[in-house]
Amino acid sequence: xxxxxxxxxxxxxxxxxxxKKAPVxxxxxxxxxxxxxxxxxxxxxxxxxxxxxxRQMAPSADRYKEIQSALAAKGYLSPEDATGTWNAASAEAxxxxxxxQNLDASGKINSLSLxxxxxxxxxxxxxxxxxxxxxx
Numbered sequence: 626x627x628x629x630x631x632x633x634x635x636x637x638x639x640x641x642x643x644x645k646k647a648p649v650x651x652x653x654x655x656x657x658x659x660x661x662x663x664x665x666x667x668x669x670x671x672x673x674x675x676x677x678x679x680r681q682m683a684p685s686a687d688r689y690k691e692i693q694s695a696l697a698a699k700g701y702l703s704p705e706d707a708t709g710t711w712n713a714a715s716a717e718a719x720x721x722x723x724x725x726q727n728l729d730a731s732g733k734i735n736s737l738s739l740x741x742x743x744x745x746x747x748x749x750x751x752x753x754x755x756x757x758x759x760x761x
Contacts, residue, residue, distance in 0.1 A: 684734065686710065692734060695742040696722060 684692070686709035693707035693715055702718035716732035724730040726741045739745050 684711075689715070692739070692742065692744060693718075695744055699742070 689711050690707055690709035693702055693709070693711075694704075696702040696715070696718045697704045697707050699722065701722045702714065706712075706714045706718075711734075719734065719738065720730045720732040722742070723732070723738055726738070728737050728741065729735075736745070
């Protein structure tokens with residue numbers, strides 16, 4: 626009698642196991658979701674959060690004047706044009722300077738041009754290490 630109960634119980638367990646989902650066959654390709662909707666139009670692009678890393682600020686008038694003065698000191702811009710307002714004369718001077726420095730001559734202010742003008746990042750000089758006393 627116990628044997629019949631065990632057989633019945635195993636048979637019931639086997640039918641429950643067969644009701645589980647069948648495993649996915651190897652090599653089967655799942656449907657890829659597309660960025661296009663059913664109407665055929667592309668979905669709107671995701672917006673990227675604005676952070677300090679992806680936001681370019683325009684230089685201040687003082688910074689423009691500093692850049693223009695550096696261009697004037699090197700002979701690319703007349704000193705009278707160092708007004709603090711970036712204009713066509715400033716852009717042309719920057720293009721000439723960039724071209725002669727073998728930089729991309731776009732006339733736009735960029736980090737390589739500022740470094741070449743001597744206006745790159747300011748770094749404080751690190752004092753030399755202090756020698757330790759000898760304890761012989």
